[in-house]
Amino acid sequence: MNAIWIISKKELRTFFDSLTAYVLLIIFLGFSGFFTWLYGSDVFFIGQATLQPFFGIAYWTLFFFIPALTMKMIAEENKSGTMELLLTKPVTDWQVVVSKFLACLMLIGIALLLTLPFYFSVWALGPVDHGAVWSGYFGMLLMSMVYISIGLFASSISNNQIVSFLLALFIGVFFLIIFDLLASNMTGFLGGLLSYLSLSTHYESISRGVIDTKDLIYFISVSFTGLFLAEVYLSKRNIVE
Amino acid sequence: MSIQVKNLTKKYGSQRAVDDLSFEVKTGEILGFLGPNGAGKTTTMKIITCFMAPSAGDVLVEGLSILENPNEIKRKIGYLPENNPLYLEMGIFEYLQFVAELQGIPKDKIQKRIVEMVRLTGLNAEKHKKIGELSKGYRQRVGLAQAMIHDPEILVLDEPTSGLDPNQIVEIRELIRKLGTRKTVILSTHILPEVEATCDRILIINKGKIVADGTPENLRRQAQGQEILRIQISEAPDEKTVLDALQSLDNIANAGPVSHYENTFMVSTKPDTSSRKDIFRLCVERNWVLTEMSLIETKLEDVFRDLTTN
Numbered sequence: 131m132n133a134i135w136i137i138s139k140k141e142l143r144t145f146f147d148s149l150t151a152y153v154l155l156i157i158f159l160g161f162s163g164f165f166t167w168l169y170g171s172d173v174f175f176i177g178q179a180t181l182q183p184f185f186g187i188a189y190w191t192l193f194f195f196i197p198a199l200t201m202k203m204i205a206e207e208n209k210s211g212t213m214e215l216l217l218t219k220p221v222t223d224w225q226v227v228v229s230k231f232l233a234c235l236m237l238i239g240i241a242l243l244l245t246l247p248f249y250f251s252v253w254a255l256g257p258v259d260h261g262a263v264w265s266g267y268f269g270m271l272l273m274s275m276v277y278i279s280i281g282l283f284a285s286s287i288s289n290n291q292i293v294s295f296l297l298a299l300f301i302g303v304f305f306l307i308i309f310d311l312l313a314s315n316m317t318g319f320l321g322g323l324l325s326y327l328s329l330s331t332h333y334e335s336i337s338r339g340v341i342d343t344k345d346l347i348y349f350i351s352v353s354f355t356g357l358f359l360a361e362v363y364l365s366k367r368n369i370v371e
Numbered sequence: 372m373s374i375q376v377k378n379l380t381k382k383y384g385s386q387r388a389v390d391d392l393s394f395e396v397k398t399g400e401i402l403g404f405l406g407p408n409g410a411g412k413t414t415t416m417k418i419i420t421c422f423m424a425p426s427a428g429d430v431l432v433e434g435l436s437i438l439e440n441p442n443e444i445k446r447k448i449g450y451l452p453e454n455n456p457l458y459l460e461m462g463i464f465e466y467l468q469f470v471a472e473l474q475g476i477p478k479d480k481i482q483k484r485i486v487e488m489v490r491l492t493g494l495n496a497e498k499h500k501k502i503g504e505l506s507k508g509y510r511q512r513v514g515l516a517q518a519m520i521h522d523p524e525i526l527v528l529d530e531p532t533s534g535l536d537p538n539q540i541v542e543i544r545e546l547i548r549k550l551g552t553r554k555t556v557i558l559s560t561h562i563l564p565e566v567e568a569t570c571d572r573i574l575i576i577n578k579g580k581i582v583a584d585g586t587p588e589n590l591r592r593q594a595q596g597q598e599i600l601r602i603q604i605s606e607a608p609d610e611k612t613v614l615d616a617l618q619s620l621d622n623i624a625n626a627g628p629v630s631h632y633e634n635t636f637m638v639s640t641k642p643d644t645s646s647r648k649d650i651f652r653l654c655v656e657r658n659w660v661l662t663e664m665s666l667i668e669t670k671l672e673d674v675f676r677d678l679t680t681n
Binding site for chain 2: 132133136137140143144147148210211212214215217218219220221222367368369
């Protein structure tokens with residue numbers, strides 16, 4: 131547990147040292163701010179004191195930004211050899227994967243914290259459904275967990291960061307859109323399965339303020355699977371035949 | 372801390388990088404690990420440091436198996452991997468702190484330990500820089516500092532001096548000797564004088580198997596017995612006549628010209644004989660002038676080449 135905390139602290143600091151974190155925060159806040167307040171179906175267009183436009187935008191911005199964060203986390207360390215250095219310290223593969231996951235989640239957490247002024251502004255404008263806002267934020271974190279674990283898995287597969295990035299987007303698109311599309315054309319067990327796998331259904335219900343254990347189990351198990359596969363790929367060096 | 376390597380095998384596809392390798396390193400010994408590129412040195416080191424699992428066999432570090440107690444073994448080992456990978460965007464202090472925390476050094480001792488390592492490795496003048504801003508020699512010092520920050524009983528150093536200039540090589544070598552007293556050290560290298568200067572024992576491996584094991588002196592003695600001379604003869608009619616004449620001498624096993632040098636020849640004698648007098652007499656007899664005759668000492672290089680080619 132201690133090792134996980136030490137590594138994730140270091141990873142988080144690396145985000146800030148390498149300016150990645152600042153670039154991400156600025157672009158994320160800029161994008162979501164622009165579409166929440168100024169353009170498209172923004173708050174004033176809807177005419178309701180709600181953060182729905184923000185959640186709708188963040189849903190997509192995070193989809194692109196998280197793979198950009200995770201793409202190098204394992205790939206670069208494998209390539210430069212620092213992974214070898216790290217894993218010859220008293221640390222297990224699983225601890226490395228989890229700590230990278232946590233570092234990334236903390237950064238997303240910081241990004242979301244910085245959007246709290248949106249919440250307060252909307253609150254000042256009119257009556258807000260506070261429950262829906264908080265569960266929206268909660269859903270955003272859960273969704274980030276899924277993206278991060280997919281991103282780490284993609285990063286563990288290839289030593290090339292661009293490949294990792296594209297692969298993470300590719301897998302992400304399945305969870306975001308394709309499973310949903312396929313599910314609508316299918317019935318029976320397969321249709322049910324695909325619609326269960328689709329991230330949007332689970333996310334929608336949470337962002338509306340309905341927190342169901344079924345959805346929680348979904349987010350946690352998909353994240354866990356991603357991390358588990360990342361660990362499998364990381365420890366593949368042990369069984370090269 | 373003794374290390375026992377037992378029937379270690381590692382396969383990459385059908386290729387055996389390490390093939391049934393067994394050896395033992397005693398406490399306090401400095402072992403030089405030699406071999407051509409691709410002989411399996413790095414793979415063996417990666418297995419000893421618990422980075423990779425072997426396909427078969429086991430390594431016992433002070434009785435603990437790498438297969439069962441990797442985390443305890445990792446704590447006892449300081450490792451400098453090949454090419455010295457480091458987090459270039461981190462500062463030296465920050466990085467050493469990170470490693471110290473990971474190695475489980477108590478919080479109140481970390482600062483003291485870092486200062487000590489920075490002083491020992493001579494990083495004091497550069498300590499506020501980021502690792503990426505350092506020259507190769509200084510990076511190597513950071514690599515050594517991180518390997519030794521937890522005062523491990525075993526040091527595994529994979530080509531610690533590769534890519535350094537001659538001055539840096541001497542400095543790093545001295546550093547290793549200074550820091551490695553009372554530690555068990557396994558060191559791999561291509562530079563043979565380095566092994567002679569630092570190691571108690573040499574292990575040469577080729578194609579994953581041990582081909583020689585012993586002290587540097589022992590190994591050199593094994594290859595001796597054959598006298599090799601470099602001679603230069605002037606006022607001879609042509610090289611071919613000289614070569615024929617040399618080869619007709621009883622004790623000479625082999626003679627050949629040295630490329631780029633006129634009238635210069637390498638002569639090796641049959642085991643346990645000497646041909647110096649015969650060559651001198653031959654020259655006198657034919658009225659040639661012997662302008663150079665030097666005894667080439669058998670070097671570790673030759674031993675190495677003998678054992679690892681063919």
